[in-house]
Amino acid sequence: MGDCATRNGGDRVRGGVRAGVTDASGPSQGAGSRVEALAERAWQRLQVDRFAGGRQRDLVIREDMRRHPRTVRAFRIIRWLLVAETVVGLGAVAIALGLEGAGHLVPLAVWIRCVGVLGITATLYVFAWRAQLGWYWAYSRLRLFTRIFPVVTLVLCAIPGLYPAWMILEQIVFSAILVGLSAVLYSEHLRETFPAPTATDT
Secondary structure (H helix, E strand, C coil): CCCCCCCCCCCCCCCCCCCCCCCCCCCCCCCCHHHHHHHHHHHHHCHHHHHHHHHHEEECCCHHHHHCHHHHHHHHHHHHHHHHHHHHHHHHHHHHHHHHHHHCCCCCHHHHHHHHHHHHHHHHHHHHHHHHCHHHHHHHHHHHHHHHHHHHHHHHCCCCCCCCHHHHHHHHHHHHHHHHHHHHCCHHHHHHHHHCCCCCCC
């Protein structure tokens, strides 16, 4: 049901469906769509999908699956979870700045982690954006990162003395949101929407 197609001129077909994503900007959504359209043009000019996607750079999902109500709903949930991640990351920065302003020493590891959390979240935003437009490589990266980052985060939190108690709590919340994000990405519908490519696709 969720066969992938390719973007190499739209010539390769799977499941009797020709490459369906011909307008990467998607349906018009007002002012927000104008910003997305500008970002899309810049992205295409730099050929980021080509370089970031590797062997999967031409794989896109069927257009009917991309616009399916359950797909749209799943990515809406993903966006809100990423907003929550952003709030958590900015909250950690605010706490660190407040402690620093009050004369408390904030360890370098905390500042590095604050920057890291915001950087990770920004990366996930990009992957989610490209995945929502149908790119298989972005969906694949998004799934991988939401599996790896919680494990790395909890391992770092287990190192004695690395983070203060408030930062450990913040990192646990960060990991919990990532686990929720991973659960959405591994849902049956999205796995059918973004089927694993076969040898002939890559």
